[in-house]
Amino acid sequence: MIITVQEIIEIVIMALAVGYIFSGFFKKRYISDDPFVQYSKPSMIDNLIYGIKIAAPAVILHELSHKFVAMAFGAQAVIHAPIGMYTIVILMRLLNFPIIFFVGGYVSIFGKLFAWQHALISLAGPLTNLIIYLVLISLVKFNLVNKKHYEMIGRAAKLNLFLFAFNMIPLPGFDGYSFFSAILSYIF
Numbered sequence: 001m002i003i004t005v006q007e008i009i010e011i012v013i014m015a016l017a018v019g020y021i022f023s024g025f026f027k028k029r030y031i032s033d034d035p036f037v038q039y040s041k042p043s044m045i046d047n048l049i050y051g052i053k054i055a056a057p058a059v060i061l062h063e064l065s066h067k068f069v070a071m072a073f074g075a076q077a078v079i080h081a082p083i084g085m086y087t088i089v090i091l092m093r094l095l096n097f098p099i100i101f102f103v104g105g106y107v108s109i110f111g112k113l114f115a116w117q118h119a120l121i122s123l124a125g126p127l128t129n130l131i132i133y134l135v136l137i138s139l140v141k142f143n144l145v146n147k148k149h150y151e152m153i154g155r156a157a158k159l160n161l162f163l164f165a166f167n168m169i170p171l172p173g174f175d176g177y178s179f180f181s182a183i184l185s186y187i188f
Contacts, residue, residue, distance in 0.1 A: 010081040017086040019052030059104035062125040066107040069124040075111030119182035126167040133160040
């Protein structure tokens with residue numbers, strides 16, 4: 001089975017949690033010629049949906065790419081939403097603490113793989129974010145989207161570029177560490 005019911009549930013939880021966490025950073029603004037619409041304050045639900053639209057695809061597609069590349073190499077891979085971590089970060093957000101860490105999700109991989117395969121699996125998530133960034137920037141550059149969506153697309157593009165760079169940091173726990181460790185073990 002490509003994706004299980006449990007993974008679908010975890011992805012929904014991931015979308016809601018990530019959307020809520022990022023709704024504090026990406027507040028919806030109404031762009032309209034009507035001054036009543038222009039200066040109206042979006043509801044919490046509006047901001048949640050806006051946060052989901054911007055952040056959830058970046059995180060979910062990142063994790064799905066890890067899963068599908070691992071599966072392409074014959075391994076079993078399962079997506080997880082770190083519910084405990086989400087709970088802590090959501091509580092921090094509710095208490096107005098600065099959010100100093102975030103884990104979008106993770107994939108458990110089972111099976112014997114070569115080092116170069118682990119390297120490609122690790123690279124798949126950040127590379128997906130880079131591709132999303134390039135696609136979104138191209139849509140704006142070539143005027144392929146309505147101008148009312150530019151702000152949202154720009155924010156999503158910046159977030160994907162950030163996730164690419166952040167995940168490629170070669171420190172333990174990051175995709176960059178897994179990638180560079182796998183490359184070094186393959187070489188040596």
